[in-house]
Amino acid sequence: MRTPDLISFALRSLSGARTRTLLMLLAMSIGVASVVLLTALGEGARRYVVGEFAQLGTHLLIMLPGRSETTGGAPPLLGATPRDLTLDDAMALLRERSILRVAPLTVGNAPVSHGSREREVTVIGATADFFPIRHLTIGSGKGLPALDPGRGANVVVIGSGLRRELFGGQRALGQWVRIDDRRFRVIGILGEGGESLGQNLDDMAVIPVASAQVVFDTPSLFRVLIQARGEDDIERAKKAAREIIRERHDGEDDVTIISQDALLSTFDKILGALTYTVGGIAAISLVVAGILIMNVMLVAVSQRVAEIGLLKALGAPERQVLRLFLVESVMLAAAGAALGVLIAAAGILALREVFPTFPIAAPLWATPAAVGVAIVTGLVFGVLPARRAARLDPVRALSGR
Amino acid sequence: MIELTGIERDFAVGDETVHALSQVSLSLPDGDYVSVMGPSGSGKSTLLNVLGLLDRPNAGSYRLDGVETTDLPEERRAALRRNHIGFVFQAFHLVPRLSAADNIGLPMVLAGVAPDARKARVHEVLESLDLLDRAHHRPDQLSGGQRQRVAIGRAIVMQPGVLLADEPTGNLDQHAGGEVVGLLERLNDAGITLIVVTHDPVIGRRARRRIRMVDGQIESDKSGDAHT
Numbered sequence: 084m085r086t087p088d089l090i091s092f093a094l095r096s097l098s099g100a101r102t103r104t105l106l107m108l109l110a111m112s113i114g115v116a117s118v119v120l121l122t123a124l125g126e127g128a129r130r131y132v133v134g135e136f137a138q139l140g141t142h143l144l145i146m147l148p149g150r151s152e153t154t155g156g157a158p159p160l161l162g163a164t165p166r167d168l169t170l171d172d173a174m175a176l177l178r179e180r181s182i183l184r185v186a187p188l189t190v191g192n193a194p195v196s197h198g199s200r201e202r203e204v205t206v207i208g209a210t211a212d213f214f215p216i217r218h219l220t221i222g223s224g225k226g227l228p229a230l231d232p233g234r235g236a237n238v239v240v241i242g243s244g245l246r247r248e249l250f251g252g253q254r255a256l257g258q259w260v261r262i263d264d265r266r267f268r269v270i271g272i273l274g275e276g277g278e279s280l281g282q283n284l285d286d287m288a289v290i291p292v293a294s295a296q297v298v299f300d301t302p303s304l305f306r307v308l309i310q311a312r313g314e315d316d317i318e319r320a321k322k323a324a325r326e327i328i329r330e331r332h333d334g335e336d337d338v339t340i341i342s343q344d345a346l347l348s349t350f351d352k353i354l355g356a357l358t359y360t361v362g363g364i365a366a367i368s369l370v371v372a373g374i375l376i377m378n379v380m381l382v383a384v385s386q387r388v389a390e391i392g393l394l395k396a397l398g399a400p401e402r403q404v405l406r407l408f409l410v411e412s413v414m415l416a417a418a419g420a421a422l423g424v425l426i427a428a429a430g431i432l433a434l435r436e437v438f439p440t441f442p443i444a445a446p447l448w449a450t451p452a453a454v455g456v457a458i459v460t461g462l463v464f465g466v467l468p469a470r471r472a473a474r475l476d477p478v479r480a481l482s483g484r
Numbered sequence: 485m486i487e488l489t490g491i492e493r494d495f496a497v498g499d500e501t502v503h504a505l506s507q508v509s510l511s512l513p514d515g516d517y518v519s520v521m522g523p524s525g526s527g528k529s530t531l532l533n534v535l536g537l538l539d540r541p542n543a544g545s546y547r548l549d550g551v552e553t554t555d556l557p558e559e560r561r562a563a564l565r566r567n568h569i570g571f572v573f574q575a576f577h578l579v580p581r582l583s584a585a586d587n588i589g590l591p592m593v594l595a596g597v598a599p600d601a602r603k604a605r606v607h608e609v610l611e612s613l614d615l616l617d618r619a620h621h622r623p624d625q626l627s628g629g630q631r632q633r634v635a636i637g638r639a640i641v642m643q644p645g646v647l648l649a650d651e652p653t654g655n656l657d658q659h660a661g662g663e664v665v666g667l668l669e670r671l672n673d674a675g676i677t678l679i680v681v682t683h684d685p686v687i688g689r690r691a692r693r694r695i696r697m698v699d700g701q702i703e704s705d706k707s708g709d710a711h712t
Binding site for chain 1: 529533536538539558559562563564565566567571573575577579580581582590591593594595596598599638642
């Protein structure tokens with residue numbers, strides 16, 4: 084039998100039993116669509132988290148004062164308050180070759196006002212390098228000047244949200260704002276940055292770190308962001324940074340350094356595994372659809388006993404009858420899978436409309452895998468009914484006994 | 485040429501063994517016209533199934549055109565059925581979703597004949613059966629007589645040497661039945677070996693050779709030109 088004839092024969096018997104065919108298509112398409120959609124959600128979550136981390140900066144190390152690990156020695160007799168992390172500590176890190184940039188940070192909340200408008204926002208004390216490290220873009224004006232970090236300056240870079248709230252439609256660049264009783268001139272406005280790990284970048288003000296230390300009246304740094312030169316330098320930079328601080332702190336190992344890439348790859352792995360798991364769970368629905376195909380094909384075989392007897396009388400050997408029924412179930416599975424892929428694509432588009440910031444997208448492997456599993460399911464669960472058909476005794480089949 | 489020698493066919497019914505055919509020997513030259521008659525359960529349908537290679541005898545020899553068929557693998561028997569034997573059934577057994585033309589073409593589809601050759605041959609058959617205007621009708625749009633003519637068309641489309649008809653007029657009224665018998669006899673006149681199993685003595689008497697079966701055995705085998 085020629086392949087086109089085989090396919091058209093199967094097509095006609097499928098379209099001959101319309102309700103049955105539609106129900107099976109529905110079952111299979113739901114299975115495929117759920118695999119693709121659920122893995123797309125998992126992949127979306129992974130991309131979201133990875134994107135958020137990448138936004139923080141690349142090859143990034145974050146140094147915090149104090150140790151988060153315990154060493155298990157005797158309890159310190161003279162109290163364990165960690166030493167402050169100072170500007171000089173931060174700047175000393177630049178001695179290390181594997182460290183490209185350093186941004187010492189002081190963070191606090193302070194009222195920012197212009198005229199009669201006042202807002203309580205997060206004020207970040209930083210240096211010029213803070214912007215490239217955190218991948219922040221300047222919408223208009225310029226970033227902080229590259230001063231000696233120890234010197235303050237009465238300039239501020241504000242987020243676009245803050246600009247709207249303080250200045251409305253008016254020009255903000257060059258204007259003066261008051262931060263906790265000190266005057267700062269607006270020299271730059273951040274680009275629309277959206278959110279980063281839940282922190283709204285639109286509502287913040289960045290001033291030179293030395294000025295911030297005066298505003299918040301603290302010599303200590305909140306954090307030091309360290310950017311390594313490259314992927315391979317991260318470990319070296321981490322070790323060297325720890326060494327430099329230990330030297331400066333009289334041999335005390337009293338800072339914690341978090342590697343952002345390590346954190347990122349952990350999240351990446353966890354969410355990747357989650358995606359596979361969810362996909363696997365959804366694949367169970369494909370197997371259920373396969374069992375449905377088997378059931379319905381068994382009914383089809385018993386309804387078409389006379390026809391099978393006839394095919395045999397007309398000279399179709401067992402193999403051919405087997406192939407006919409197998410082709411039918413595989414075609415059903417394939418058509419159902421195609422429908423499912425369409426449904427999933429529509430679902431993904433709809434979700435994108437509803438949640439525009441969530442980067443939902445099916446992973447590359449999901450669609451071929453779902454379609455493949457669907458077709459294999461159709462084949463596997465089609466074997467039993469097809470064999471039953473092929474083995475029918477033509478004499479009994481034709482006599483209707 | 486069909487040669488049956490000492491054919492036995494037993495069925496197990498519960499604990500008993502029923503001898504549907506016992507010691508049946510028969511020789512049919514090409515172009516013969518045979519009717520097989522007998523009461524229900526006399527083995528005439530089993531004989532037809534054995535002749536059509538649908539059923540395998542328990543013992544004996546069946547040579548079709550000189551080929552011993554009883555020990556052939558199923559695949560070869562299917563091929564012989566496809567190329568040498570045509571079936572006409574009492575219940576027509578047309579595929580309901582296929583048009584008359586497609587039902588007639590079905591054996592050629594199964595045999596893998598190319599569409600062009602198929603189309604030409606189906607047209608020829610439709611024409612000879614006077615069914616050209618019914619070519620695209622589905623079986624449920626045809627009368628009983630037309631359906632059986634389509635079934636006959638399907639049986640002869642591969643140009644077999646033997647035509648096996650099992651109660652071909654059983655589901656038809658007298659007029660349509662007469663037409664169908666006439667058509668079968670025309671095909672026989674053109675050279676095909678025609679074997680008709682029937683209850684109807686009127687139809688049975690028309691055959692040149694009349695076999696009567698009782699209890700799985702041939703009771704009588706008469707020849708004589710009653711075909712008028």
